[in-house]
Amino acid sequence: MKKYILFLSFCFAFFSCEPEDSPAPPTTPPPTEPVVTPEPEAEPMVVTEVFPAMNDIGDTITIKGKNFTRDLSVLLPNKLVMPLLLNDSVIKFKIPFASYDPADFQLKLKNKNEEKILINPYELYAPVIDSIPGMFAFNDTIVLYGKHLLIFPYQNNNILYLNEQDVPVISHSRDSIVFKLPYQFSEYEYDVLVKAQQQQAKMDAGLKIQPPSVSGFSKTSVEIGEVISIYGSYFYPGRANLHEVHIQGLKAEVVEAYRDSLQVRIPLGPYKSRKIDELKIKLFEKEIIPPVDLDITSTWYMYSFKKDREITGGSASVGTITRWSFKANDAFYFNVFRDNGNYSPINNILYKYTPDTDHWEEIDLPIPSELMEFGEVLEFYPQEGTNNVFIYIQRKTENFFKFNLQTGELVAMKDFPADRVLHYGTGFHLNGNFYYGLGFFQDPDQIINKALWRYEPGADTWTEIDPMPDVDNMNPRFGASVFRKANSVVIANGYEYAYDVWEFSSNETWTRKNDLPNPATDAINVQTGGKGYFFNYLGNDFWEYDIPSDHWTRREDLKLKTYGTGHETMFIHGDYVYFVGYLNNYAPDGAPFLRYDHAILRTELSNFK
Numbered sequence: 007m008k009k010y011i012l013f014l015s016f017c018f019a020f021f022s023c024e025p026e027d028s029p030a031p032p033t034t035p036p037p038t039e040p041v042v043t044p045e046p047e048a049e050p051m052v053v054t055e056v057f058p059a060m061n062d063i064g065d066t067i068t069i070k071g072k073n074f075t076r077d078l079s080v081l082l083p084n085k086l087v088m089p090l091l092l093n094d095s096v097i098k099f100k101i102p103f104a105s106y107d108p109a110d111f112q113l114k115l116k117n118k119n120e121e122k123i124l125i126n127p128y129e130l131y132a133p134v135i136d137s138i139p140g141m142f143a144f145n146d147t148i149v150l151y152g153k154h155l156l157i158f159p160y161q162n163n164n165i166l167y168l169n170e171q172d173v174p175v176i177s178h179s180r181d182s183i184v185f186k187l188p189y190q191f192s193e194y195e196y197d198v199l200v201k202a203q204q205q206q207a208k209m210d211a212g213l214k215i216q217p218p219s220v221s222g223f224s225k226t227s228v229e230i231g232e233v234i235s236i237y238g239s240y241f242y243p244g245r246a247n248l249h250e251v252h253i254q255g256l257k258a259e260v261v262e263a264y265r266d267s268l269q270v271r272i273p274l275g276p277y278k279s280r281k282i283d284e285l286k287i288k289l290f291e292k293e294i295i296p297p298v299d300l301d302i303t304s305t306w307y308m309y310s311f312k313k314d315r316e317i318t319g320g321s322a323s324v325g326t327i328t329r330w331s332f333k334a335n336d337a338f339y340f341n342v343f344r345d346n347g348n349y350s351p352i353n354n355i356l357y358k359y360t361p362d363t364d365h366w367e368e369i370d371l372p373i374p375s376e377l378m379e380f381g382e383v384l385e386f387y388p389q390e391g392t393n394n395v396f397i398y399i400q401r402k403t404e405n406f407f408k409f410n411l412q413t414g415e416l417v418a419m420k421d422f423p424a425d426r427v428l429h430y431g432t433g434f435h436l437n438g439n440f441y442y443g444l445g446f447f448q449d450p451d452q453i454i455n456k457a458l459w460r461y462e463p464g465a466d467t468w469t470e471i472d473p474m475p476d477v478d479n480m481n482p483r484f485g486a487s488v489f490r491k492a493n494s495v496v497i498a499n500g501y502e503y504a505y506d507v508w509e510f511s512s513n514e515t516w517t518r519k520n521d522l523p524n525p526a527t528d529a530i531n532v533q534t535g536g537k538g539y540f541f542n543y544l545g546n547d548f549w550e551y552d553i554p555s556d557h558w559t560r561r562e563d564l565k566l567k568t569y570g571t572g573h574e575t576m577f578i579h580g581d582y583v584y585f586v587g588y589l590n591n592y593a594p595d596g597a598p599f600l601r602y603d604h605a606i607l608r609t610e611l612s613n614f615k
Contacts, residue, residue: 048119049073056127061101062154062180063203066090067128069097074115081114082106101130103158108204130154133202135209141216143240143265144191144289147176148213150183155202167199168213187215189245192290216240218249218289220296228272228282230304231568233261236268238296242289250288253298257596274569274597275308276606306566306585309608310364311599314588317357317366318344327586327604328353329485329528330386331575334395334411336360338577338584339369341386350380358411361579371409372416373399387433387440396440396461400427406461419461423468428455430484434495437512438463444474444483444500454482460514471514477506487531489538489553496553498522499529499540520556524549530576532583534614539564541585543573550614564613571605582608 053071061067074094080087083106091098097115108130115122131154138150150166155178157165166173166183168191176184183200198212217240224235242248246263256273263269268287282300286293317340318326328341330353338359346352356369373384378399387396393412396419399405406419422428422442431445443458456473474483474497483500490496494511496519498504507519524542531540538551539561548564551557571587578584585607592601599605 048075050120051075051078051115051117051122053115053122053124056124058128060129060131062131063101063103063156065101066098067101069115069127071095071097075117075119078115078117081116083112083114101128103161106204130203130205132205133200133207135198135200135207135212138198138209138213141240142213143218144187144215144242145189145244146265147184147186150185150198150200151181152183152200152207153181155183155200156180157202165201167201168196169193170197170199194290194292217292218287218294220285220287220294220298223298223300226299227301227303229568230272230274230302230307233269233271236270236285236287237266238268239266241265241268248289250286252284252286254282254284256598257594259594272302274594276310276598277302277307278309280307304567305564305613306569306607306609308569308605309361309582309584310606311589312366312604312606313599314602314604317342317355317604325572325574325588326351327574327588329530329575330384331577331586332386332388332395333577333579334388334393336579338579339386339388339395339411340366340575340586341384346375346378352378352382353384354378356386361582361584369411370414372414373397373407383429385431385433387435387442389435389440396433398422398428398431398433398442400429402427408463420466420468423459423470424457426453431455432483432486432488432497432500434488434490436495436510437493441471441510444486444497446482446484456483458510472516474508474510475516475518477518478503481506485528487529487538487540489531489533489551491553496538496551498551499525499527499531501525501527502544520558522549522558524560528573530573532576532578532614534578534583534611537614539614541566541573541576564609566607569605569607571607574604578611581611583611583614584608 051071051073053069055070057068072095074097078092080089080099082102085104087099087102089097089099111126113124113127133155134153136152142148162174163172165175165178166185173185173188194215195211196213198209200207218238219240220236220238222237228234241263243263243265246260249260249263249268251258251260251270253273254277258273259271261269261271280302283298285298286295314326326343331340340357340359341353342355342357343351343353344355352375354371354373354375356371358367358369383400385398393410395409395411397407397409403421405422408417408419426447426449428445429448431442433442440461441458445455447453447455458471458473460469460471481501481504483504486500487498488495494509496509498507502525504525505521507522509517509519524545526542526544529540531538536553538553539548541548546566548561550559550561570591571589574586574588576585587605588602589605593599
């Protein structure tokens with residue numbers, strides 16, 4: 007083993023030693039340049055055929071030829087088009103939805119070596135509008151039919167124009183366009199223009215909207231304020247406010263609108279009769295006047311109205327027509343409060359109203375305002391069968407006059423003998439004499455008065471007579487109701503707790519009658535034959551008094567509805583009963599009257615019998 011190790015050591019030492027004069031290794035020669043063989047020159051592109059010749063946008067174009075390279079690009083006109091197929095002899099691509107002139111365009115085939123330009127290699131069909139069949143209303147879905155109508159599948163604008171206004175389409179294809187008229191469109195005839203195939207097609211007066219028509223009504227007997235259906239065609243659905251409906255010349259509220267009907271509220275009035283024979287419906291520029299025959303069945307309807315500012319100077323307050331208004335001969339006289347300056351109302355104003363002609367005429371009442379002081383109220387008591395009216399002024403002296411409605415003569419009567427001012431009394435004529443009393447004194451606290459005085463016109467004297475008997479701690483009588491019998495009167499109301507009713511006879515005696523279930527303060531009343539009627543504003547209802555049988559009945563059938571009026575006065579003329587009251591509510595849109603104007607309602611006298 008030791009011999010083996012010594013042998014390896016010797017070999018290592020021998021071969022590690024190199025002589026100092028050993029020769030250098032040989033050098034490597036430099037590389038030589040490769041020899042490049044030039045490629046053969048590419049042959050030019052050749053187009054032999056482009057088809058089909060006529061196309062729609064989106065159709066596939068085929069180009070045949072040779073020497074088409076794989077790096078070839080198709081541009082129309084300068085927009086890159088992705089080929090469907092490309093080899094050395096065929097190119098296929100879809101006509102893109104791009105903007106260019108189909109009568110003058112270039113198709114470019116371009117590779118790295120050359121560019122080939124094809125001038126108008128194919129044509130696009132011109133769009134055609136065939137028809138827009140149907141009879142349309144506003145907001146209908148409309149379909150236009152034709153050929154070659156496609157632009158871009160997902161485009162909605164810049165396709166269809168009506169009277170040069172862009173109309174968004176719902177959908178479109180090569181042979182149809184579906185759309186609706188925008189809400190702001192209001193014309194009935196349209197020129198139609200379609201932009202497709204990079205071209206235009208036009209149809210003058212191609213679209214016509216039908217005017218509305220009426221075929222009938224949901225009912226022919228209607229109540230004031232009731233909503234009825236007007237049936238027909240070509241209304242504007244969902245846009246009630248676009249329809250203008252006038253019934254008997256009055257603007258009616260259109261509640262709902264459908265294509266085949268309108269829901270319309272019967273206007274408040276005024277109406278000259280119960281017959282409705284005039285209807286106008288206007289939708290944009292078209293107005294129709296269809297035949298109509300409706301009957302108003304409401305117990306009361308507005309016959310007329312008077313603007314408050316026209317009779318009061320614009321005070322615009324409630325109750326400016328007073329309860330002392332009265333009927334004389336064939337006319338009714340409205341007594342009116344008017345501002346006398348400094349918010350001082352005075353009622354020395356009379357208007358003569360003739361119901362047959364609905365005519366108002368101011369009467370010259372020779373009691374000048376400057377001779378009256380604040381709080382001096384006039385009360386009027388007509389003398390039946392004459393032109394004379396007794397006038398009481400709520401003051402201590404110079405307080406009674408007789409006024410002739412025909413001649414305008416004012417004659418002073420003997421002063422009312424009470425030593426204090428009587429307010430809101432009750433007066434009536436009976437057997438040639440005039441009686442006045444009840445009401446209250448203000449001195450300074452309110453003092454209820456049950457006394458009555460007799461005035462004898464021939465002697466021009468006043469005489470105090472037996473007072474109304476006391477019941478229930480002297481219930482007051484503020485403007486009581488008076489109903490006439492042959493030789494007596496029946497006095498009721500005057501206070502909401504004055505249940506007791508009294509008959510006052512010509513021999514100046516008092517007889518108690520059946521109590522009134524629902525008395526009222528400031529009741530307004532009328533009488534026809536042996537029946538008296540009064541309106542109780544607390545219950546908004548009427549009460550009937552059968553005078554011969556001494557019986558009271560609430561008349562629910564006479565109840566006031568719809569109008570919301572205060573009570574001012576009531577009278578009978580001819581075949582009608584008239585109720586006058588100020589309007590409490592704000593007027594509907596388009597109504598000819600305003601809040602606080604004075605409504606004159608009426609119903610047939612036969613309803614009061």
